[in-house]
Each structure stands twice: as C-alpha cells, then as structure tokens.
Amino acid sequence: MNSPKNTVTSKDVAKLAGVSQSTVSRVFIPGSSVSEKTKQKVFEAAKALNYRPNAFARSLTTNESRLIGLVFPDADYPIHMKTLQLISSELQKQGYSTVLIPWQVDEKDNHSIPNIFQYRVDGVIAASATFNKTLYEECEEFNIPVVQYARVVEGTRSSYVISDNYEAGQQAAQLLHKTGVTSAVYLTGEVPTFTNVERKNGFIAEFEELAGQTPRVVEASYDYTSSLDTIRELLQTSQRPEAVFCATDNLAMAVMDVARLECGLDIPDDLQVIGFDNIPQTEWLSYQLTTFRQDFKRLARESVKIIVDQICNQNSSLVKMMVPVKLIERKTTKV
Amino acid sequence: MNSPKNTVTSKDVAKLAGVSQSTVSRVFIPGSSVSEKTKQKVFEAAKALNYRPNAFARSLTTNESRLIGLVFPDADYPIHMKTLQLISSELQKQGYSTVLIPWQVDEKDNHSIPNIFQYRVDGVIAASATFNKTLYEECEEFNIPVVQYARVVEGTRSSYVISDNYEAGQQAAQLLHKTGVTSAVYLTGEVPTFTNVERKNGFIAEFEELAGQTPRVVEASYDYTSSLDTIRELLQTSQRPEAVFCATDNLAMAVMDVARLECGLDIPDDLQVIGFDNIPQTEWLSYQLTTFRQDFKRLARESVKIIVDQICNQNSSLVKMMVPVKLIERKTTKV
DNA sequence: CTGAAAGCGCTTACAG
C-alpha cells in the first residue's frame, strides 16, 4: 500500500553531511544561525539525496500549514480561470500553497467542509459566487481568517477586496449621459449580489443626477440563453430604452444579438450597450463591446497580501478594499 | 504568531469520552474494531469539542497524504473551470483533497516545483496545456504517479485519459462528405498538441478515403485575434474551400466572423464550419456552431479512478484511455 | 474490544 515515495529525511542528510539532524533542520529555516561552511555541506548532501523537507512534520511543530484554502466558483464563467491562476501564483510567491475547496451549492452533503479543515489551512480566500455562510461560520469557529475576492457575501464579517462597482455604475451613467441618452435600463441577473447592487446603485444615482431620469431596472438571468426572452420583451416594447447597461458581458452580448438579429436595430445608433467584465469575446468582430475591466491582478495581489497579514498578525483588523475599474470604450457606445 | 486555531486533539476527546487516545484514533479510522457503545461516546465528545483529526499527523505515520496535485492551465480557456470543478469534487468523493500546482511556462523560476513536493502529494493530475517534461520528471523521481487529463505531452510515459480525437476527425470528414463537400481545410493553432494532431489525422485520412481529396492544413493561432489575418487570406483566395474544420471553437468563430462580416459569405451555403469544444458561445444566436462536445465529466471521473488505483496498487500498469466525443450539429453545416 | 508505548520527521528551547 505505502509506496516508497521519497523517503529521504533530515536524518539521512545529516549522516551524509556529518552534522546533527537539528543542524540540517536549521539550514532549511531561513534566518537560522548556521555557519556558511556547514550550510554548504548540508546543501550538497541534500541535493545528492534529493531531499525535501516534509511539510507535514513541519506543520505539526510550527502549528502553521502554509496552506490556503481557495473556494472557487462553480460557474464556468470565463474570467475565473485567470483568477485562480493569479491567486495561486501570488500565494506561491509568499510561500503558501493552494488547496481547493470545491463548493457545491446543490449538494447538501456536509462532508465537504470538514474534510478540508483536517488540513488546517492557515486562511481561506473565497473567490466564489457560491461561498456561503455555512463555510464562513466554519472558518470563524476554527478561527481561520478569510478574505473575499471580488465579491462579498451578505451576512459575513470578513475582509474583502472588490472592484469599485459603485464608481463603475457612475462612469457608465456619465458616458451615456454625455452622448445624450435620456432613457436607460440596468439589466441584471437573478441573484442580487452585493457587487452588482452597488453597481446598479451607482448607475441609478448618477444617471438621475445628470439626466433627471431614473433608469429602469430589468431582471434577466446571468445566463445568455435564459435571458433571451426577457431581452426580447425589453427591446420590442414601444418604450425601448436608448441604452442598456448590463451586469455582465454575456448579458450585453445577448442584448446585442437580439437587437441586431431579431429587431434589426443598429448598435450604437438605435441602442447603446455597455457590459461588465471584458471577457475575450468583447473584442471579437461581431461585438466590439464597450465594457469595464476589473483589475484582477491587483485584486489577487491585494487579497493575498491581506490574508498573509491576517495570518501573521494575530489581531490585525478587517480590511475592506475597493479597487478602481477601467472603462473600455469600443463600438457599442457613441463617442 | 501561532494563532490558537482549533487545537483540540484526540487526547482531549479521549479525556472527555473516558477512553484512551488510541481508541479515539480508531473511531476515526474506517473499519477499525471498536464497540458500538464506545464509538458513540467518542463521536459525542468529538462533536462537543468540534474535533477534527489532524491530517498532517496522520500523514506522518501513514505515509500517505490523500492530497492530489493538480496542474492546471494558464490559459483562461472557458472550458477549464468546469474541469477543475469536476476533478476536484470527484477527488473529494474518493477522500482526496486537491492542491494546486500553478505552472508558469514563462517563468524560469524553478522554485515552484519543489515547494509543492514538500506536501508529499500522493499523485498528480495534469490538466494543463503547459504541463511539461520537467515537472513530469520530478514526479518520476519521487515515484509519484501522474495521469494526464484530456491531453498528452510528448515524451512522457504516464497514464492518460483523452477524448478520441481521431474519431472526431473522422466524424467531421463524414459529415462534410455527406453534404457534398469536395474541398476542405483543417485549420489549426500554432502548437501541434498530440490530441490536435490526432484529430487532424483522422480528418485527413477519412476525407481522403471518402472524397478522394486531401484536405489542406492551414496553421493559424489558438487566439481569435491573432488568427484573423490568416483566416482572411484563407477565405479571400480564389481557391476558398467549401468547408473548414477548426481545432477550436474560438477559431471557428473567427472564421465565421471574417466570412460573414468581411467577405459577405453565407454560412453554411457558401462555407461550412465545424468547431471543437462546444463552448457556451457556440449556441449563441450569432453562431449556432456545429461542433464536438468532449465528455469532461467522464474524463474527470476516469482520471480520478486511474490515479486512485495507481496510488493504491503499487504496480498497476499504465492506462491509456480514449473517450468518445459527441458531434453537435447546429446551423453551420448543411443537413 | 481496548490501552500503553513507540515512532513518523520535523522544530525548538536548552546547554555547551
């Protein structure tokens, strides 16, 4: 059953290098006092034997795992892959490894959580649309710091770093008002996430302020296909808006498709469209969508910085950070 | 520094339950001989104290970590998120947790690998376009089994489970021949991956067999935007093919966009297009792309099954598995 | 079925 694996221990290295086991251990702990000469001897022996310190044994004594649990989204929303990549390599730079916490909404099977806490993660980064309160409470119970990435779940009291969605909403309103729009719609998905609500609020407040009109809010779905009917209704009514600001690029593209292919509308002349996320498809020839880019790299870096700080400093306080977004003007809005 | 965390140990539980520490341990090892009565006492005490066995301590004695390293892609190709989700939850069902092995191609920084081996993963699943030979060799050295998911890297000798790409190529050829196509192009990305080459070969062989013509192979890129020029050339020449089979859906959509928006062609009347992957965009109104769906769920399940088997049975042999793909006919091919 | 004890591979005071 037990495969041989790499069974080289610090004792083996010690023997080969002619030093004690504790000395070998010290060599691999940054900042320990070891003479340059023995350090070299040990390194050589370690390399010869292909020695790797056993992280489990280390964790057992130090009481820190240098493992971060990552809660990730279940949707295959295109943006998320990069997120994982960014967070994981940022974490690695700080000496942490990433262990996945797969989180199924639909399954009631609670076994999923306990499992992962057997590994004593030092902290949790929640980059998930489905991170929920149960997991959050588990973390609290075990006194594990958590930071939410790019979103914040209602009812949780953890650190988070998100894009400045309110400001994004304002910018969208400004852009549309500048081009003379007087009637606008905010098209949203079915679940009112905090970030999405913020964006809506910014949009509405700013548009009211500038244009003296309150944008209508229309609820569709976050899924392209299941939004189509709502969009058809939205566009065919006699009170069709001059512009629609969408909660996601997917939604915006659904609007474009229906507008052009089914209603024969011209974009941006008959209808202006703004998305959110800047997924790869936004720059395709068929779309050229005006949208907002979130600075995921910065979000990743900041959330890692926060979690590490939270781990190292016992009583560092919660931090809530807003990162600015970038408006990318393409061909679906007037200039 | 050391946060208190959950510091409840089996000793604490033992005391509360009035049994020995070894008994507590046994209770949490499936199949151990413990009387039902003490089992209950221990469970109660454990629940009261919110006890979780420490996986690190366990690993230290059992010499297995129940941790699988997952090498994941750096590209944000839409399909991959689901992959991660599938693999990770499949692994969880088998009692394994997933630790990420972020693999950067561009960085020469070799520190990335050693780090992860400190955690003594029991096995590695490589679901990456960038999984390379260095990592593969590291695994060999440590005697860690690896299985490649949905792809296979040249020069490696590990188990893998992939889609039957040769057959997919054949099916594409059959479909096109059936609709009377006599000139076809296989449009590929810049890197000739094994799976892609297989598909090309199947397509060419079958098309030659049926139509008596050899399809031309044109090399573009896997990226939409950087493929555009190649596609323009391909379509504007007087020898424009009647059909093009593309290595990815992205590529196929680039072909569609250029054909319709720039060349004024009708699809499928003037040009038939087949993609590969069945990404969400394929069913959008603008595309309705005929393509192939890989059975990622099955791929995930099989690769997990293989890796687990490889771990448990010392000398189980390599397994190479091909899973059939499914042709999805939409509107870009004739009936 | 249960307990006492050794051991897994490290880190970390404690001496020297």
Add this chain to the structure above:
DNA sequence: CTGAAAGCGCTTACAG
C-alpha cells in the same frame, strides 16, 4: 554555531 532531547498529534503493532 552546534548537538541531544522533548514534543507536535496521530497510527499501529503488541499485549491483555
């Protein structure tokens, strides 16, 4: 700067 020894929280023969 270095070594001997205790201890981290488990599992697992070994007795009973």
